[in-house]
Amino acid sequence: MKKINLILLFSLLTVIVIAQNKTLKVWPNGAPNDNGMTEPEEKYDGVRVRKVSEAEMYVFSPEAEINTGAAVVICPGGGYWVEAMDHEGYDIASFLQSKGITGIVLKYRLPYENHEVPSSDARQAIRIVRANAKEWGINPEKIGIAGSSAGGHLASTAGTVFDYGNKESSDKIEQQSCRPDFMLLLYPVITMDEEFTHLGSRGNLIGKGHDKELIRKYSNELNVSAETPPTFLVLADDDTAVVPKNSISFYSKLKEFDVPAEMHIFQKGGHGFGIRKNGIPADNWPNLFVDWLKAIKIIE
Template structure:
C-alpha cells in the first residue's frame, strides 16, 4: 500500500517537498582562517564545486504522506578536491525522495582549501555537525532520529566511512545547543568508496588532498578506515565495479571483511563492469539495478528498527 501511495504521489508531480539550504555553522566556522579564497562553481556537464568557504546542507524532503522516517546524509565525491554536487548529490537526494526517504546533500569543506587550518579535520567536523543538525530537526522534517544514515561516493565514501568509524573521536568544536547530539549514523551506504590511505590500494589524489604528500604513519593508519572498524560501526551497504581503475575494488572488499570480522551487518555488491563515478548508472545496462538492491536493503534497515 505504501509503495502504491508513493508511486501515485510521484506520478502526480508532488513527491518532492520544497528543498531548503541550511548553514552548518551559524557562528564562527571551526578550524578556519581568513583567506582571499572564493568558492567556485562550474558546469562540466555536472555541477563541480570547489574551494568551499561556507559549508551547508541542502535538504530534500518527501511529502509527509510518503515519508518512511528514514533520512540519508549524502557526501558527493571529487577526490577531496571538489564536489560532484548534482551527479553524486542532489540527483541522489531526489531519487531517495521517490522512496519516501529524506535526502540531505552536504557541501563540506575541502582539505585543500586555504581557509582550512588542519586539512584532515574539516570534512569530518562538517559531517558530524550535519548529522546532529538533521537529528535536531527530526520532528519538523518527519524523520525518525534512529533512522538517520549516510551515503558517500568515492572520496565522499571515505568521509562517510570516516564518520562511521570516528563518530566518537575527540572534537575541537565549540559547545552549543546541538554539540552533544549523537553523531553516530544508523547505517552507511558506500558507493565505489575510497577506504584506505595505504599506498597499495588508495586513491592517491584523495590521500594527498586529505593528509598531504608526506603524512605520518599514524595519520595513514588513522584514516585507513578498514583498520578502524569497531563493534559499534553501523550496518553498511557497499557497491563497486571490478573494473574501477580510479579507486580499486579492494577498498570495498577490505572494508567488508573488516565489518564481517566484527559481526556487523554488511551487504556488498560487486559488478564486473561500470568503471568509476557511475552514480545512478542509468546508462550502464543492468548496473543501473544497483539502486534496487539498495532500496531493498534500506527497507530492511527500517524493518529492523521497527522490531527493536
C-alpha cells in the same frame, strides 16, 4: 513559442523548488576549524564545485503521505578537491525523496591542508539532522550517511569515528550523537595505505608526505568496530581509479565484528557512475539499496 518556453521554464523551476525544501549552513556561527580557503567558491562542468570554504546542507523532504521517517546525509565525491553535486548528490537525494526518504546533500568544506575539516562538517551535519528530526519528520534512530569515492571515504570516516554527543552541553546540536545508523558507500576510498589507496584523495586530505599517524587515522578499514553501523557497498569490478580492494577490505573488517553488511560488485561500471542511467547492471543499485533498508528494518 516564447510563451510556451516561459511556461515550461516556470514549471521546471517550480519542480526544483518543491524538490529541495531547505538550505542550511552547517556552521551558521562560524566553524571551529578553518581550511584556509579565501578564494571565491567556483562552479564548473554543470554543478560541480571547488574552493569550498563554507559548508551547506540541501534538504530534500518527501511528501508526508510517503515519508518513511528515514534520512540520509549524502557526501558527493571528487578526490577531496572538488565535489560532484549532481549525480553523486542532488540526483541521489531526489531518488531517495521519491522513496519516502529524506535526502540531505552535504556540500562539505574541502581540506586544503586541514584534514579535520571535512569530517567535522559530516559529523555536524548528522547532529543537525538529529536535532531537527521531529520538525523534519525524521526518526532520529534512522539517520544514515552516504558517500561516493572520496565522499565515501568521508562517510566511512564519520561512520567509524564518532561520539554520542555531549549531554552536558547547553547547545541542542552538541547534545546529539553523530553516529550514523547506517551507511551507503559507492565505490569508496577507504584506506590511506599507498598499496591500494587513491593517491589523489590521500594527497589532498593528508598531504603528499608519509605521516604514519595520519595514514593510520584515516585508513578506515582499521577503524571498524562492533559499533560501526550496518553498511551497503556498491562498486564495479573494472574500477581502476579506486580499486575494489578498498571496499573488500572494509567489508571483511565489518564481518570480523559481525556488523550487518551487503556488498554488490558489478562486472562493469568503472568509477564514478553515481545514479546516472548508464545502461549497465550497476544502474539498479538504488533499488537494491532500498531493498536492503527494508531488510535491516530502517523502512517498511
